Amino acid sequence: MRLSNLADYAVVTMGAAARHCGGGRTSAAELAAETGLPAPTVAKLVSRLTAAGLLRSTRGANGGLQLARPAAAITLADIVEAVEGPIALTLCSEGRGDCAVEAGCAVRPHWPVVNEALRGALANVSLIQLSRH
Numbered sequence: 001m002r003l004s005n006l007a008d009y010a011v012v013t014m015g016a017a018a019r020h021c022g023g024g025r026t027s028a029a030e031l032a033a034e035t036g037l038p039a040p041t042v043a044k045l046v047s048r049l050t051a052a053g054l055l056r057s058t059r060g061a062n063g064g065l066q067l068a069r070p071a072a073a074i075t076l077a078d079i080v081e082a083v084e085g086p087i088a089l090t091l092c093s094e095g096r097g098d099c100a101v102e103a104g105c106a107v108r109p110h111w112p113v114v115n116e117a118l119r120g121a122l123a124n125v126s127l128i129q130l131s132r133h
Contacts, residue, residue, distance in 0.1 A: 007083045009037055010045050011130060014079050017055060018071040018131035025064025045083070052082035071131060077122035087119040 016034045020026040032042040046065060049055040056068040067074065081087060092099050092108055102108065 071128040074127040076125040
């Protein structure tokens with residue numbers, strides 16, 4: 001299994017946002033500059049991370065971006081799911097996809113256990129751990 005570049009960039013972006021916790025708000029442009037990621041990519045990520053309730057965006061002169069909850073309460077699983085959707089190694093375990101052997105598949109019932117183990121491992125890593133230098 002490999003995360004997409006976008007999921008990887010989301011983790012990097014959230015780590016940078018977490019480092020602004022004590023200093024207040026930041027902007028997508030600042031996050032792009034700090035991470036070295038393209039500004040359009042960071043803008044796309046900010047939109048998804050805000051929609052997922054991980055970032056909060058405030059407009060106005062004193063506006064900007066900030067974490068929607070404490071860094072210790074945001075996990076790697078939260079960030080990955082904000083970009084990738086539910087953590088699942090196979091399409092059939094999500095209830096998606098047309099598999100020719102689905103009706104007689106002996107493995108399909110076991111995928112939820114594997115997926116939950118993977119999600120649990122990712123949920124054990126907090127954003128505060130990821131944001132440390």
